[in-house]
Amino acid sequence: MADDPExxxxxxxxxxxxxxxxxxxxxxxxVGPDFEFTEADAGDAVKEETGEALPEETRELAANxxxxxxxxxxxxxxxxxxxxxxxxxxxxxxxxxxxxxxVDAPNPETDLVFVRENTEGVYAGxxxxxxxxxxxxxxxxTEAASEEIAxxxxxxxxxxxxxVTIAHKAxxxxxxxxxxxxxxxxxxxEFDVAYDDAxxxxxxxxxxxxxxxxxxxxxxxxAGDVLSDLAAGLVGGLGLLPSANVGDERALFxxxxxxxxxxxxxxxxxxxAAMLSTAMLLEYLGYDDAGQRVRSxxxxxxxxxxxxxxxxxxxxxxxxxDAVLSRL
Ligand code: ATP
Ligand code: MG
Numbered sequence: 506m507a508d509d510p511e512x513x514x515x516x517x518x519x520x521x522x523x524x525x526x527x528x529x530x531x532x533x534x535x536v537g538p539d540f541e542f543t544e545a546d547a548g549d550a551v552k553e554e555t556g557e558a559l560p561e562e563t564r565e566l567a568a569n570x571x572x573x574x575x576x577x578x579x580x581x582x583x584x585x586x587x588x589x590x591x592x593x594x595x596x597x598x599x600x601x602x603x604x605x606x607x608v609d610a611p612n613p614e615t616d617l618v619f620v621r622e623n624t625e626g627v628y629a630g631x632x633x634x635x636x637x638x639x640x641x642x643x644x645x646x647t648e649a650a651s652e653e654i655a656x657x658x659x660x661x662x663x664x665x666x667x668x669v670t671i672a673h674k675a676x677x678x679x680x681x682x683x684x685x686x687x688x689x690x691x692x693x694x695e696f697d698v699a700y701d702d703a704x705x706x707x708x709x710x711x712x713x714x715x716x717x718x719x720x721x722x723x724x725x726x727x728a729g730d731v732l733s734d735l736a737a738g739l740v741g742g743l744g745l746l747p748s749a750n751v752g753d754e755r756a757l758f759x760x761x762x763x764x765x766x767x768x769x770x771x772x773x774x775x776x777x778a779a780m781l782s783t784a785m786l787l788e789y790l791g792y793d794d795a796g797q798r799v800r801s802x803x804x805x806x807x808x809x810x811x812x813x814x815x816x817x818x819x820x821x822x823x824x825x826x827d828a829v830l831s832r833l
Contacts, residue, residue, distance in 0.1 A: 510541040511790055514570035516563060518585065519548040520764025521774035522576020528826040529574060529779035532802075535833050536787065536795040543570070547585045548578035548764075558584040568592040572786050573757040576779065577764040586759075590623065593757045595750035596650065597657045598623040598729065599785070600761065602736040602746060607808035608816055612739040614717035618667075619736070620658040621729025622685075623750060625650050628726045646681040646725065648688050655689035657751070658723035659696040667720035669693070669700035672708050672728050685725055705732065712736055737761065744775030744815045745807075747782035749789065756789050758782040768814075772821050775813040777803050780829060802832035 513533070517526035530542065545563040552558040558581035567573045567589050578585040598621040604610035631643035655671070662669045671689045675682040686702060693700050703711070705728040712719065712732065716739055724732060737746055746761035760778030768774055780803050787796035806828045812818030813825055820828075 510539045511571040512569070513540045513542050513786075514563075514566045514573040515542055515544045516547050516567070516573060516575045516589070517544070518576040518764070519550055519579040520577055520766055520769040521762075522548070522578070522764060524769070524772060524774045524822050525760060525776040525779035526574060526576040528776035528822055529783045531826060532780050532799055532829055532833070533574075533783045533786070535830055536792075536798055538787070538790075538792050538795060547575075547581075547589070549581050552581050552584075559588055564588060564592050567757065568755075571755055572790060573755070574779075574783060574786060575757055575759040577760070577762065579764045579766070582763065589757055590750045593750060593755040594752040595756060596624055596653050596753075597621065597749075597751040599661070599749040599751055600729075600733045600737075600746065601781075601785075602733065602740055604740045605745060605804060605807045607810075607812075608740070608742060608745065610739065610741040612713075612716055614715075615736065615739045617716060617719045617736065618661070618721050619724060619729050619733040620654065620661060620721060621724045621733065622650060622654040622726045624726070626726030628730075644678070644681050646685050648684060651685045651688035652692055655692040655723055656695075658689075658721055659692055659698050659700075662698045662700075662721040663696055665720075667698075669698055669721045669723055670708070670719055671700065671702040672705045672722055672724040672732060673702060674705050674728070676704060682725065689723060708732065709735055713739065742775070742815060743778070744813065745777050745781070747778050747780075747785055749782070749785045751789065756786070758786040758789075772823065773814050774822050775815050776822050776826055776829075777807060798833055799829075802829045805832050 600619040603616040604613040629645040673682040743762040750757040784796040784799040811820035
């Protein structure tokens with residue numbers, strides 16, 4: 506029914522996930538849409554208790570929620586996040602990478618978004634050892650998945666008056682990336698969006714030199730993985746980067762960082778990435794104003810403080826959360 510509250514699954518996980526996810530949830534509750542929150546366990550701690558890193562009830566919760574907010578998992582990360590991403594049937598991994606005023610960034614001009622194909626490419630898993638000392642990998646690229654990711658990227662760009670760059674290596678991988686590029690170009694014809702394409706190796710260099718030239722970068726799976734980490738290095742600080750795993754019916758939002766075992770339990774983790782992930786969650790569910798309010802409050806707090814130690818300040822997660830809440 507249209508007026509049922511949206512169901513939000515909250516999965517803090519391990520390490521600083523248990524600190525930043527509750528902080529992000531406070532922000533989500535403060536901006537107010539009437540959400541129904543359900544919390545569940547995943548990761549190392551629950552595996553130690555029950556033998557399972559991703560209990561079936563947690564997987565089902567994510568598979569049935571409208572959106573999931575996830576923190577991080579430690580050694581069990583692959584056993585948790587990969588099945589969770591498929592539980593929400595996500596086909597796109599969306600990673601905005603931007604520099605914030607007040608935060609030391611190697612390149613303060615950086616403000617772009619990676620839209621990464623999330624289901625195939627070399628990560629489809631067809632690896633084998635065909636003889637001792639000889640291994641192979643099959644790369645899967647389909648027209649259907651290429652079309653889906655390209656359409657998502659162009660729609661995303663159209664809504665934001667942005668341009669698109671299609672990353673590929675079609676000069677070498679002519680059949681697979683050739684299909685990816687050709688499919689993305691034909692999707693581009695449906696949109697009034699400026700676009701170009703770039704060889705992923707040259708793109709890596711240009712991203713370092715002139716990140717301001719790029720808005721939305723649509724990438725095959727592996728290229729998106731590498732290029733988005735590279736760009737993350739341009740803005741300084743893992744504590745700032747949110748991400749979304751987007752499907753048609755549901756989606757999962759998570760900070761890019763992991764469990765940060767070196768600071769976990771000290772109450773000093775930077776909650777910005779988790780909070781910015783909730784801004785993406787709000788926008789995914791159609792609460793654009795609320796999402797923008799969260800983004801502005803986090804941006805103002807990064808600019809004028811208080812700041813957590815990773816950004817050179819001495820604020821706790823609590824101080825930083827209170828500052829964001831007071832600006833909402
Ligand atoms: P994992 O295996 O869970 O990814 P990791 O040791 O790789 O753990 P990350 O969480 O990836 O740790 O973080 C890498 C570094 O960045 C750590 O030094 C961590 O303290 C720092 N860091 C990451 N996220 C944050 C945050 N939100 N606030 C402060 N520092 C952070
Ligand atoms: Mg890590």
